[in-house]
Amino acid sequence: MGAVSKLDLVIHPVRSRIVSLVTDRELTATAIADLMPDVPRPSVYRHVNRLAAAGVLKIVREAKVRGATEKWLQVADDRSQLNLDEIKQMSSEERWALVNNLLLMLSADYRNALIKAQHELASPMICSLALHLTDKERQEFWKDLLQLVQRHKLGKGPEGRSRFSLGAALLPDMDPEGD
Numbered sequence: 001m002g003a004v005s006k007l008d009l010v011i012h013p014v015r016s017r018i019v020s021l022v023t024d025r026e027l028t029a030t031a032i033a034d035l036m037p038d039v040p041r042p043s044v045y046r047h048v049n050r051l052a053a054a055g056v057l058k059i060v061r062e063a064k065v066r067g068a069t070e071k072w073l074q075v076a077d078d079r080s081q082l083n084l085d086e087i088k089q090m091s092s093e094e095r096w097a098l099v100n101n102l103l104l105m106l107s108a109d110y111r112n113a114l115i116k117a118q119h120e121l122a123s124p125m126i127c128s129l130a131l132h133l134t135d136k137e138r139q140e141f142w143k144d145l146l147q148l149v150q151r152h153k154l155g156k157g158p159e160g161r162s163r164f165s166l167g168a169a170l171l172p173d174m175d176p177e178g179d
Helices: 006-011 013-022 029-034 041-053 084-089 092-116 135-152
Strands: 057-065 068-075
Touching (some): 006 013, 006 092, 013 029, 013 041, 013 057, 013 092, 029 041, 029 068
Antiparallel strands (some): 057 068
C-alpha cells in the first residue's frame, strides 16, 4: 500500500469525502461507510486504511464490539488541506480536478442526505454570484470568508446543532468584459 500524497488525497473523490466526514469528529470505518451509501463498503474500508496508513487518520479509541475491535478515527493533522502555494504549483488540470471534486463531494453529500431523510430534506442554501474585485480585494475577500467560516467551525457541536457542508470556490470569469 503506497503512500498517499497530499494532492492525491485532496483530488481523490472518495478519500476527500472520508476526510471531510471525519473532520472535527470521531467516526468508525463502519459509520463512515454508512454515511457514504453510494460507495461500496469494501472501497470505503480500503480508502480508510490507506488514509490511516498515510497518517492522515489516527485511531483515537478502540472498543470490542461483537467480538471485533471497533476503531474510532479522526483527522490526524492538516495534511488534507492545501495552502495557496501548493495550489499555485498545481497544473491547470489538477486545479480543475480539485474544483470538480469539490462539486462532486457536495453533490454526493446532498444526495446521501436526501436518501437518509427519505426525500424530506429542506432545500440546500445555494448561490452563485458575480463579484467584481481587484486581485487585492479577491485575496481580502477570501481571507474574510475563511475567518467567517472559522468562527462557526466548532469541534463536536453542542446539542441542537446540525452539521452542514460548505463548499466555496472563487473562480475567474472567462469573459472579463461581461457583466
